[in-house]
Amino acid sequence: MTTAHVTCPLCEATCGLEVTIDEKSLVTRVQGDREDVFSKGYICPKGASLGALHHDPDRLTAPLVKRDGKFVEVTWDEAFAEIDRRLRPITDEYGKNAVAVYSGNPTVHNAALVLYGRVFFKALGTKNFYTATTVDQMPKHFSSGYLFGDPQTIPVADLDRTGHLLILGANPLVSNGSLMTAADTRGRLRGIQKRGGKIVVLDPRRTRTAQLADEHHAIRPGTDALFLFALVNVLFAENRVDPGEHVNGVDEVRVLAEPFTPEAVAPATGIDAAEIRRIALELADAERAAVYGRMGTTTQSFGTIASWLVDVVNTLTGNLDREGGVMFPLPALWRPRRSSPFTSGRWTSRVRGYPEVLGELPVATLADEIETPGEGRVRALVTISGNPALSTPNSARLTEALRQLDFMVSLDVYLNETTRHADVILPGPSPLERPHYDVALYALAVRNVANWTPQPLETDLPQEWATLLRMAGIAAGQGPDVDVVAFDTMVAGETARRTGVDLSLAEGRTGPARMVDLMLRGGPYGLKLADLEAAPHGIDLGALKPRLPEVLTTASGKVELAPDAITKDVPRLRAELDKAPDGGLLLIGRRHLSSNNSWMHNLTPLVRGGNRCTVQVHPDDASRLGLTDGGLASVTSRAGKLEVPVEVTADVRPGVVSMPHGWGHDADGTRTRVAAAHAGVNSNLVADETLLDVPSGTAVLNGIPVEVAPV
Numbered sequence: 001m002t003t004a005h006v007t008c009p010l011c012e013a014t015c016g017l018e019v020t021i022d023e024k025s026l027v028t029r030v031q032g033d034r035e036d037v038f039s040k041g042y043i044c045p046k047g048a049s050l051g052a053l054h055h056d057p058d059r060l061t062a063p064l065v066k067r068d069g070k071f072v073e074v075t076w077d078e079a080f081a082e083i084d085r086r087l088r089p090i091t092d093e094y095g096k097n098a099v100a101v102y103s104g105n106p107t108v109h110n111a112a113l114v115l116y117g118r119v120f121f122k123a124l125g126t127k128n129f130y131t132a133t134t135v136d137q138m139p140k141h142f143s144s145g146y147l148f149g150d151p152q153t154i155p156v157a158d159l160d161r162t163g164h165l166l167i168l169g170a171n172p173l174v175s176n177g178s179l180m181t182a183a184d185t186r187g188r189l190r191g192i193q194k195r196g197g198k199i200v201v202l203d204p205r206r207t208r209t210a211q212l213a214d215e216h217h218a219i220r221p222g223t224d225a226l227f228l229f230a231l232v233n234v235l236f237a238e239n240r241v242d243p244g245e246h247v248n249g250v251d252e253v254r255v256l257a258e259p260f261t262p263e264a265v266a267p268a269t270g271i272d273a274a275e276i277r278r279i280a281l282e283l284a285d286a287e288r289a290a291v292y293g294r295m296g297t298t299t300q301s302f303g304t305i306a307s308w309l310v311d312v313v314n315t316l317t318g319n320l321d322r323e324g325g326v327m328f329p330l331p332a333l334w335r336p337r338r339s340s341p342f343t344s345g346r347w348t349s350r351v352r353g354y355p356e357v358l359g360e361l362p363v364a365t366l367a368d369e370i371e372t373p374g375e376g377r378v379r380a381l382v383t384i385s386g387n388p389a390l391s392t393p394n395s396a397r398l399t400e401a402l403r404q405l406d407f408m409v410s411l412d413v414y415l416n417e418t419t420r421h422a423d424v425i426l427p428g429p430s431p432l433e434r435p436h437y438d439v440a441l442y443a444l445a446v447r448n449v450a451n452w453t454p455q456p457l458e459t460d461l462p463q464e465w466a467t468l469l470r471m472a473g474i475a476a477g478q479g480p481d482v483d484v485v486a487f488d489t490m491v492a493g494e495t496a497r498r499t500g501v502d503l504s505l506a507e508g509r510t511g512p513a514r515m516v517d518l519m520l521r522g523g524p525y526g527l528k529l530a531d532l533e534a535a536p537h538g539i540d541l542g543a544l545k546p547r548l549p550e551v552l553t554t555a556s557g558k559v560e561l562a563p564d565a566i567t568k569d570v571p572r573l574r575a576e577l578d579k580a581p582d583g584g585l586l587l588i589g590r591r592h593l594s595s596n597n598s599w600m601h602n603l604t605p606l607v608r609g610g611n612r613c614t615v616q617v618h619p620d621d622a623s624r625l626g627l628t629d630g631g632l633a634s635v636t637s638r639a640g641k642l643e644v645p646v647e648v649t650a651d652v653r654p655g656v657v658s659m660p661h662g663w664g665h666d667a668d669g670t671r672t673r674v675a676a677a678h679a680g681v682n683s684n685l686v687a688d689e690t691l692l693d694v695p696s697g698t699a700v701l702n703g704i705p706v707e708v709a710p711v
């Protein structure tokens with residue numbers, strides 16, 4: 001028996017786990033690492049399933065190439081030769097933009113994909129770049145980019161020291177924190193209450209977080225921006241504004257907030273004006289308070305304004321960059337400092353003219369780009385750890401569009417609803433067959449920590465960084481047999497140059513280990529990889545510290561509280577005040593502790609229990625519509641229609657129905673037997689690809705107008 005200490009790469013919480021492996025390389029136990037400096041023994045059902053994921057017999061272990069409509073296993077050289085043979089003519093004839101990329105959510109949890117994906121993307125040079133960010137958190141990047149100068153400079157709630165937490169559209173008890181890396185969120189939230197603090201939740205659904213909270217207000221979906229503007233209005237009206245010295249634009253915000261009185265927003269939000277006023281004043285009165293918003297605030301029509309207003313309220317109440325407020329983490333890895341402030345709209349999508357954000361176009365328009373003839377049409381697609389056929393709006397349309405591609409390559413561990421359309425599938429190792437450092441998420445951690453995972457188990461599969469370098473070689477016109485060792489050294493040399501670290505200090509290392517070593521050495525704590533290798537439970541770098549104004553990269557060097565790119569969208573929100581709710585049903589999402597988007601449904605331990613893929617309906621609506629608990633309902637929107645079992649529950653607000661996403665595993669040609677046996681229904685069949693948060697291009701997944709009827 002050996003025990004490996006690994007950082008769980010399955011969600012943003014980055015828990016430390018203890019994995020027991022027997023002499024036959026079988027994972028016999030996975031448990032929380034009590035000595036982990038961050039998670040202190042916490043584990044959730046997903047983390048406990050790491051062994052099941054590793055041993056999943058459906059996980060691909062060899063490259064697949066489609067021949068005569070059927071996948072056959074081939075050697076790696078044959079697979080790369082096929083990619084070179086098919087991809088090159090497309091770029092030669094139609095240009096680089098004819099190849100699109102879709103990068104899925106697991107990418108961000110994988111050091112190799114984060115560090116080497118960018119090498120491949122650069123070599124590909126396409127402007128048709130799509131990720132799961134535009135069905136997730138892009139509004140937060142957008143607003144942070146304009147407020148603080150860098151879209152990755154995102155303040156997080158200082159959970160361990162705050163005394164008052166206002167949560168909007170987030171369910172951290174089951175997500176375990178998102179855009180807020182916080183292992184054992186339940187323990188940390190309870191800590192607030194034990195300190196005598198208060199948690200207030202606004203959510204159309206009485207989530208597990210809402211059940212734990214001191215107060216829950218069932219806000220109407222998509223109206224968080226109105227509610228937040230009313231808080232701002234009250235703060236100014238009651239003279240409770242204290243933004244500090246590093247802030248521009250406070251007067252502009254005051255003027256913008258004038259129409260959004262509590263009385264004006266009450267009908268649309270469904271929250272009583274007196275309650276809004278009280279919530280605002282309690283926030284202002286709290287010694288240490290933080291506002292935190294997530295999916296319900298980002299994947300909706302006013303995602304950017306809501307994300308912006310979360311930080312406007314934090315700033316106006318004096319809680320930005322304050323202990324117990326919201327703070328900027330200082331991760332251990334070197335991070336480039338922007339030389340110019342963030343801007344968006346450097347190019348637009350060909351068909352609908354959506355602006356680029358963070359180098360990405362909205363994935364909601366990917367089908368347009370594939371289907372619409374003309375110069376610049378997308379003819380080939382590379383997917384990386386993504387399942388857009390399930391996870392993007394109007395997925396039936398995207399599925400049809402995927403069939404029209406001339407060529408498709410997928411880097412993925414499963415033959416799933418998306419990769420079944422690929423011509424070549426390149427599998428990667430399991431999370432226990434690769435080394436890991438959480439390159440992205442420590443930048444959002446509620447405490448500064450660093451933890452390295454050495455590769456626990458050997459594998460015959462190439463590491464993904466090597467696969468991506470071979471893909472980059474093909475994309476750069478070097479053919480399928482690029483010298484991976486030399487290429488890796490070149491990439492590391494560039495990182496050494498940028499970090500100002502001598503490359504020879506990382507001698508003897510390759511791939512992500514060398515990159516992480518260089519970035520640690522060039523980082524703010526001067527660590528090196530050997531330090532982390534000697535600390536299997538991680539290194540605690542301390543509580544968050546104030547970082548203003550050093551963290552700002554705006555042109556003014558101040559927080560720009562009223563940037564034009566965001567405030568120009570306020571009239572669209574203002575128009576909402578004149579609209580009365582039409583009485584129609586609005587569909588929202590929901591998340592479960594044992595589920596992570598679409599990609600963990602093939603693990604028996606995580607699909608046990610009853611069917612979780614139901615449409616939740618309030619009893620009043622059920623009775624009005626003739627729906628019965630356990631019966632079947634049709635859900636219809638402009639985009640499509642589906643049928644799903646009904647769950648009648650008072651946990652959803654009247655007028656709101658809720659479905660989880662990531663289900664719908666009943667497609668032909670997949671190889672995920674457990675998921676197929678627990679197929680569920682894909683909620684994105686009714687998500688409307690034409691409904692977007694305008695500035696960020698993020699899909700509206702919460703607040704979709706639908707009709708529900710008994711089947």
Ligand code: SF4
Pocket residue numbers: 008009010011012013014015042043044045046047048176183
């Ligand atoms: S909370 Fe997230 S990081 Fe922690 S064990 Fe569960 S899946 Fe892994």
